[in-house]
Amino acid sequence: MMGPWLDRLAAMHSRRGWLTTALVGAIGVIGVPALNIVPPPDTWLHIPDYVVMLLGKFLCYAMVALAMDLIWGFTGILSLGHGVFFALGGYAMGMHLMRAMAGEGVYRSQLPDFMVFLDWKELPWFWYGFDRFWFAMIMALAVPALLAYVFGYFAFRSRIKGVYFSIITQAMTYALMLLFFRNETGFGGNNGLTDFKRILGFSLQDPATKLGLYIVTAVCLLLTYLLCRYVVTSKLGRVLAAIRDAESRVMFSGYNPLHYKLFVWTLSAVLCGLAGALYVPQIGIINPSEMQPAGSIEMAIWVAVGGRGTLVGALTGAMLVNGIKSWFTVVFPELWLYVLGALFIGVTLFFPRGVVGFLQRFSKGGGSCTSNR
Amino acid sequence: MTPFRRLPPSRREAPETDLTQRTMPSIKVASLGLAALIVSLACLAGTPARATGLEEALRGLGSKSRKTILRSIKDLGRAGDPAALPALEALRDRKLRVDEQDRVLILADDGTLARDALTGEEVPVAGQRLRSPVINNRIRRTLLPVIARLQLSSPDPGVRLAAAKEMVKRPRSGAAGAIRSALETERDGKVRQALRLALALIEIDSPDPVRRISAVRTLGASANANVRARLARMLQTNESGEFTAEPDPEVRAAAAEALRSIDRRLALVSLARNLFYGVSLGSVLLLAALGLAITFGLMGVINMAHGEMLMLGAYATFLTQNLFRSYLPEWFDWYLVAAVPVAFGVSAVMGMVLERCILRHLYGRPLETLLATWGISLLLIQTVRLAFGAQNVEVANPAWLSGGAEVMQGFVLTYNRAAIVLFVFFAVALVWVLLRRTPLGLRVRAVTQNRSMAACMGVPVSRVDMWTFGLGSGIAGLGGVALSQIGNVGPELGQAYIVDSFMVVVLGGVGKIAGAVWGALCLGVVNKFLEPYTGAVLGKILVLVFIILFIQKRPQGMFALKGRTAEG
Numbered sequence: 014m015m016g017p018w019l020d021r022l023a024a025m026h027s028r029r030g031w032l033t034t035a036l037v038g039a040i041g042v043i044g045v046p047a048l049n050i051v052p053p054p055d056t057w058l059h060i061p062d063y064v065v066m067l068l069g070k071f072l073c074y075a076m077v078a079l080a081m082d083l084i085w086g087f088t089g090i091l092s093l094g095h096g097v098f099f100a101l102g103g104y105a106m107g108m109h110l111m112r113a114m115a116g117e118g119v120y121r122s123q124l125p126d127f128m129v130f131l132d133w134k135e136l137p138w139f140w141y142g143f144d145r146f147w148f149a150m151i152m153a154l155a156v157p158a159l160l161a162y163v164f165g166y167f168a169f170r171s172r173i174k175g176v177y178f179s180i181i182t183q184a185m186t187y188a189l190m191l192l193f194f195r196n197e198t199g200f201g202g203n204n205g206l207t208d209f210k211r212i213l214g215f216s217l218q219d220p221a222t223k224l225g226l227y228i229v230t231a232v233c234l235l236l237t238y239l240l241c242r243y244v245v246t247s248k249l250g251r252v253l254a255a256i257r258d259a260e261s262r263v264m265f266s267g268y269n270p271l272h273y274k275l276f277v278w279t280l281s282a283v284l285c286g287l288a289g290a291l292y293v294p295q296i297g298i299i300n301p302s303e304m305q306p307a308g309s310i311e312m313a314i315w316v317a318v319g320g321r322g323t324l325v326g327a328l329t330g331a332m333l334v335n336g337i338k339s340w341f342t343v344v345f346p347e348l349w350l351y352v353l354g355a356l357f358i359g360v361t362l363f364f365p366r367g368v369v370g371f372l373q374r375f376s377k378g379g380g381s382c383t384s385n386r
Numbered sequence: 387m388t389p390f391r392r393l394p395p396s397r398r399e400a401p402e403t404d405l406t407q408r409t410m411p412s413i414k415v416a417s418l419g420l421a422a423l424i425v426s427l428a429c430l431a432g433t434p435a436r437a438t439g440l441e442e443a444l445r446g447l448g449s450k451s452r453k454t455i456l457r458s459i460k461d462l463g464r465a466g467d468p469a470a471l472p473a474l475e476a477l478r479d480r481k482l483r484v485d486e487q488d489r490v491l492i493l494a495d496d497g498t499l500a501r502d503a504l505t506g507e508e509v510p511v512a513g514q515r516l517r518s519p520v521i522n523n524r525i526r527r528t529l530l531p532v533i534a535r536l537q538l539s540s541p542d543p544g545v546r547l548a549a550a551k552e553m554v555k556r557p558r559s560g561a562a563g564a565i566r567s568a569l570e571t572e573r574d575g576k577v578r579q580a581l582r583l584a585l586a587l588i589e590i591d592s593p594d595p596v597r598r599i600s601a602v603r604t605l606g607a608s609a610n611a612n613v614r615a616r617l618a619r620m621l622q623t624n625e626s627g628e629f630t631a632e633p634d635p636e637v638r639a640a641a642a643e644a645l646r647s648i649d650r651r652l653a654l655v656s657l658a659r660n661l662f663y664g665v666s667l668g669s670v671l672l673l674a675a676l677g678l679a680i681t682f683g684l685m686g687v688i689n690m691a692h693g694e695m696l697m698l699g700a701y702a703t704f705l706t707q708n709l710f711r712s713y714l715p716e717w718f719d720w721y722l723v724a725a726v727p728v729a730f731g732v733s734a735v736m737g738m739v740l741e742r743c744i745l746r747h748l749y750g751r752p753l754e755t756l757l758a759t760w761g762i763s764l765l766l767i768q769t770v771r772l773a774f775g776a777q778n779v780e781v782a783n784p785a786w787l788s789g790g791a792e793v794m795q796g797f798v799l800t801y802n803r804a805a806i807v808l809f810v811f812f813a814v815a816l817v818w819v820l821l822r823r824t825p826l827g828l829r830v831r832a833v834t835q836n837r838s839m840a841a842c843m844g845v846p847v848s849r850v851d852m853w854t855f856g857l858g859s860g861i862a863g864l865g866g867v868a869l870s871q872i873g874n875v876g877p878e879l880g881q882a883y884i885v886d887s888f889m890v891v892v893l894g895g896v897g898k899i900a901g902a903v904w905g906a907l908c909l910g911v912v913n914k915f916l917e918p919y920t921g922a923v924l925g926k927i928l929v930l931v932f933i934i935l936f937i938q939k940r941p942q943g944m945f946a947l948k949g950r951t952a953e954g
Contacts, residue, residue, distance in 0.1 A: 091753045171937055176688045176752045180888045181934065187885045188930045191923040306885070310760050317757060350768035357761020361754040362747055 025242045034238075041072070041231045046224055062220050069227040069295045071335050072234045076288035078315045078331035079234075079241050079324060080281040085313065086321035087245050088277050089257030090174070094164075094182035096309035097189050098157035098282040102289030103299040104193075105156060107206035108140060109149030110217075110294065114210040126208070127201045137199045146213060153290035154283045161282030162275065169274045174260070186306050193301035205300025212294050223295065230291045237284055241324050244280070253277055254322075311353070317360045320367025329368055440465060444473055444503050448484035448519050456525055463532035466564060471536045473503040478529055483516040485509070491516070531558050538568040543577060550580035554610070557587040583608055590616065595634045602637060606644025614648045617641050659797045660914050666803040668910025669810040670872070672903060673865030674883040675890035676813060679902035680858035681737075682891055684834045685851065687745055688756045691763035692887065693880025695859045698736055699729035699866020700875040701770060704779050719784040722867070729863040736766075737859025741852050763880070771877040778876040787871060802871045813864050817899060820857065830854050893933055 026034060049065050052058040077099055085091050111125040118126040124136060142148040164185060168178055196202035215222040244250055255263045256270050263270055293299045302308075311334075319330020334356065341349040364371055439461065446458030455477075462470040476482040476492040483491045483500060491500035491509060500511045521529070530552060537549035546568075553561060565585045572578050586604035589597050602620075605613050620632040620641045632638050674696055681689050703725040710721035740762060748755045783802055790800035821827035829850045832840040841847045869879065886909070894905025909929060916925035 085753075091756065167934055173937060176756055177892060179753065179756060180688075180885075180892060181937075184885050184889060184930050184933075188923075188927040191926060195921075195923055310757070313757060347768070347772065350764050354761040354764035354768070357764065358744060358758045361751075361758040361761075362744065365751075365754065 022243070025239070025246050038231075038235045042228060042235065045231075046228055049224060062223065065227050066223055066295060067339060069223070069230050070292065071332050072227070072230045073288045073292040073295070074312075074315065074335050075328045075331040076230075076234050076237050076291070077285055077312055078319065078327040079237055080284035080288070081312050081316045082321065082324060082327035083241055083244065083277055083284070084281040086316060086323070086327065087250065087257065088253045088274060090274065090278065091176075091179045091313060092182050092278075092281070093179050093306060093309045093313070094186045095281070095285050095312050096304050096306075097186050098161060098285035099289040099292070099312075100193075100299065100301070100303040101157045101160065102153040102286030103293040103303060104200055104206065104289075105143070105149050105153035105286070106290040106293040107209070107299040108143040108152075108200075109146060110209035110212060111206050112140070112144040113146075113212070115144070117210055118208070125201070125206070127196075127204065127206075128199075131196060139199065150290065154286050157282040157286035157289075158279050161279045165275050165278040166271075169271050169278070183306050183309070186304055186309050190301050190304035190306070193304060201300070203300070205298060205302075206293075207298035207300070209294065209297055217294060217297065226291070226295050230295070233287060233291060237287070238324060238328070241284075244277070245324065249273065249276070314353070314357055314360065316367075318356060318364075318367055320369030320371075321365075323367075323369050326367050326369035333368065440467055440470065441504055444470060445488070445490055447473055447477055447482060447503070448488070448490040448517075450517075450519070452520065452522065452525060455519055455521065456528060459525065459528050459532055463528075463535060466535065468536050468539045471533065471540075472501075474529060474533050474536065476503075477519065477521060478526070478533060480518065480521075483511070483518050485511070485514055485516055527556075531556050531561065535561050535564045538564060538581075543574040546572070546574065546577045547580060550577050550584055553584035554580060554587060555612070557584060559588055559591065562588045583610070583613070587613070587616065590620075595637055598632075598634070598637045599640045602640040602644050606640075606647045608648065608651075610648075611652070614645065614652065617645050617648065621645070655797045656918075658793070660918075661911065662797075662799065662803070664911030664914035665907065666807055666910070667914055668907040669807045670865070670869065671883070671886055671890050671910050672810050672906035673806075673813060673868050674862065675887040675894075675902050675906050676817060676899070677858040677861035677865065678887050678891050679894070679899055680817070680861065681855055682888075683898065683902070684830060685854055685858075686752070687741075687749070687855065688752050688759065689745075689858075690756055690759040690884065691740070691766060691880075692759075692859075692862055693882075693884035694763045694766040695733040695737060695862035695880070696866040696869060696883060697770065697875075697877065697880040698733050698766070699863030700781070700870040700879055701774065701779070701866070702729040702732040702863065703867045703870040704774075704781050704875055707781055719786060722784050722787070722871070725867050726864065729867045730860040731863075733863025733866065734856040734860030737862075738852050738856040740859075741855040745855070746848065746851065767877045767881075774877070776877060778874040781870040781875050783871055806868045806872065809864075809868055813861060814899070814903060817857075817861060821899070826850075826853055826857075830857075889930070889933055893936065 023031075045060060045065065045068060048058055048060045049062070054061070077095060080098075081092070081095055084095075115123045115125075118129070120126055120129040122129045124133065128136075143152070164182075168181060173181060192198055193200055193205075194203055200206065209217055211217055212222065212226075215225070217223075245253070252263065252268060252273050255268075256273060260270055289299075289303075315331040315334045316327045317330065318334050319328065320326025337352065338349060341352055360367065366373075443458040443461040443465070446454045446461070449455050449458070459474070459477075462474065472492055473482065473490065481493040482503075483493055485491055489509070490503040491511065492503055493500045493511070498510065498512050500509050501507065502509055534549040534552035534556075537545050540546050540549070553565065562585060565581050565588070569578065569581050569585070572581060582604055586601040589601040590605065592598055592601070602617065605617060621629065621638060622631045624630050629638060632641065674693070677695065678689070678692050681687050681692065703722070706725040706728050707721045710718050710724070714721075740759075744758055744762065745755060748758055787802045787805055790798040790804075793799045819827075821830060829840070829845050830853075832843070832845055833847055833850050833854075837847060840850075865883075866879075869875075869883075873879070890902055890905040890909055892905075893909065894901030894903070912932075913922075913925055913929060916928055919925075920928060
């Protein structure tokens with residue numbers, strides 16, 4: 014029984030592809046932490062703590078980019094609402110972290126600080142259960158999944174597609190952002206949730222905890238990558254690509270695109286939720302600005318820069334764009350928006366297949382990076 | 387400040403008679419004849435005696451002691467002589483001064499001349515040491531009703547109306563006589579109405595139930611929230627259900643009836659207000675969405691930088707305003723008229739440039755267009771931010787657009803919003819004429835309906851694309867002119883409207899101008915009517931849910947389309 018399944022797994026990559034994946038994975042999961050711990054701080058081999066933190070953040074973004082690629086690159090549905098799923102996962106984690114430090118806030122109350130500030134006497138019903146880590150983790154995945162499922166069901170059922178779908182998701186993002194900005198909604202309003210103390214008993218200020226979070230994120234990203242790879246190399250993945258290229262023909266061949274789209278859309282939202290949940294303890298804050306429509310569109314540009322329809326492209330793009338962003342916002346803060354705008358225009362005009370597609374032109378038939386295109 | 391004037395003595399006596407009547411109720415009861423005698427005596431004796439009283443009170447206004455000021459104000463109010471008005475108003479406006487000879491002076495507007503409050507002679511005050519009497523809120527509270535009472539005898543109906551309204555706001559039992567006598571001579575309808583209201587608000591406390599009933603009836607005809615609260619207080623009960631405030635059942639019944647009629651009127655006013663604000667919000671949305679209905683609806687080009695076309699239009703208005711301010715100050719009030727073509731031109735040229743350089747390479751790839759135009763919007767926002775600063779710039783309403791007309795009690799039709807509604811008519815008409823009555827429109831429609839066939843017939847398709855896009859962007863620029871008159875003008879002005887205007891186009895159905903019109907009006911009115919019940923944010927979410935559900939039912943929007951954007 015295990016035999017064919019293993020074969021199927023092995024077929025996800027070529028031999029060279031597996032080797033590359035293993036190598037990159039090993040560098041990410043083992044190499045970076047090792048370089049952070051082992052070499053003495055002043056040698057050139059040493060990776061300082063803040064770079065590890067930055068990389069951890071980028072890995073979360075890369076996970077979002079994978080999710081985005083799944084829905085946009087492989088299924089052809091451009092979502093401008095992935096920031097919402099990301100933020101919802103983050104809020105679930107943030108709620109747990111707030112509950113975990115009950116009694117240690119500024120007001121020494123069992124309630125989170127902002128509720129004391131708003132003069133609330135007891136916990137709202139939707140905060141129950143978040144003091145348990147497992148429950149918060151389930152919610153971090155389940156809430157985005159549920160929202161995506163319900164929203165997607167109505168949208169896909171009435172065959173809203175193309176730009177219409179994008180616009181509707183953007184409107185959803187906008188509306189939810191406004192909702193979370195309200196104090197009465199019960200998620201800390203404008204300031205969001207912040208000032209966390211510890212996760213599962215480990216202090217969040219401790220560099221060791223941060224390194225641990227980085228390793229967990231790297232492992233999750235690797236697993237997410239394999240999952241996405243599994244999906245896009247399966248028959249399901251082929252149907253998805255068919256939906257992207259000619260949806261009517263898929264319907265005429267007897268498939269109902271609704272379920273396929275709904276599955277990949279929900280999966281994508283779940284991955285975003287996971288990324289958000291990993292993101293918040295590393296950054297230490299979650300607030301409604303994560304839901305800004307602009308943020309969600311930026312996620313699309315990560316994928317576009319890297320190369321749509323290739324998972325490697327999504328990973329590269331997320332790392333690349335965020336790397337540039339980190340550098341520019343420090344050195345030339347007023348020029349960053351120009352760079353971002355130019356990226357949007359340049360990529361769509363001149364590099365529709367992104368960095369990966371550009372590189373592939375030089376190395377024809379390049380192994381592990383190719384999509385099923 | 388009302389001009390300084392001294393009334394002829396005959397007119398000055400009138401309030402005095404009234405005063406005597408009011409302050410001597412016991413005499414009145416004792417014997418009418420005796421009362422008449424005393425009144426006439428008081429009239430004869432009044433003029434010299436009161437003149438000194440007035441003088442003393444006016445001098446008291448400039449006193450160092452607040453108590454004296456307060457007493458003088460009360461005295462002047464009791465005397466009811468309009469001659470004291472300028473001094474009182476000067477005190478209110480902090481224009482009253484006392485010079486070294488203890489003369490009470492009223493400072494003129496330019497600050498170099500002053501007039502003696504007692505004699506009226508002009509005094510140059512440049513270089514003099516002047517002291518201004520200190521007033522606090524307590525003095526102010528006494529001062530304002532006194533001024534209002536004196537203003538009731540002003541020859542200007544506007545002043546009288548303002549005074550009557552002030553009395554409605556702060557009813558004082560002492561003013562009843564003054565109001566009654568003013569009602570006898572008053573001819574202006576509006577002032578009479580306000581006076582009656584003020585009188586009723588005083589008489590509602592009278593011990594005579596008959597008077598109370600008539601006061602309650604008068605109050606029932608108003609639509610004032612304060613009046614409503616006052617009437618509701620009459621129906622107060624304690625825990626055991628006894629009426630504590632109003633003993634007479636007949637008066638209570640009248641009050642309940644009056645309350646019902648006020649509620650009806652208030653509901654009507656709020657309906658009218660919501661409708662107006664809804665229509666005006668809808669017009670703003672429509673101006674934002676109208677251009678989009680052309681670029682997105684007719685051409686199928688999704689332009690996320692559309693909001694920035696609005697922003698450019700608003701900044702063009704700002705620049706026009708500044709040019710007028712520096713070069714044509716005498717024509718300043720009409721800068722808005724000049725701003726309309728300027729804004730249209732700026733946005734249209736920008737739109738055409740974008741279409742030529744970027745968008746035409748992305749036709750047929752809508753998702754890429756979306757991303758590229760988003761990039762354009764980022765560039766435009768950042769450029770404007772660097773050029774004009776991240777702060778909002780100030781665009782002033784021209785004089786003819788500020789203020790408003792009170793259509794109903796409690797409902798002011800502001801001119802700028804009303805003008806936007808009219809402006810929208812103009813814009814829609816412009817688009818309609820351009821699309822239906824010009825060769826360009828004919829070509830645009832031909833390209834929309836069948837692009838290749840139109841090309842075969844010799845329509846220069848790509849040039850038509852450019853003109854169409856320019857038109858759509860130019861209309862957005864017009865929207866920017868309108869937005870600059872009611873809101874803040876900043877680099878992120880357009881971002882707030884982009885989601886809403888896409889909703890309008892989706893709701894109305896792509897490709898139809900009529901769809902955009904109805905979509906915008908529906909969204910605007912629904913939004914405004916939901917706001918009081920759900921709050922602005924939940925209202926927006928409800929509207930979004932409504933749109934999603936509506937699209938379930940009618941995927942093509944309210945007006946179905948046929949053309950190249952319709953999926954074949």
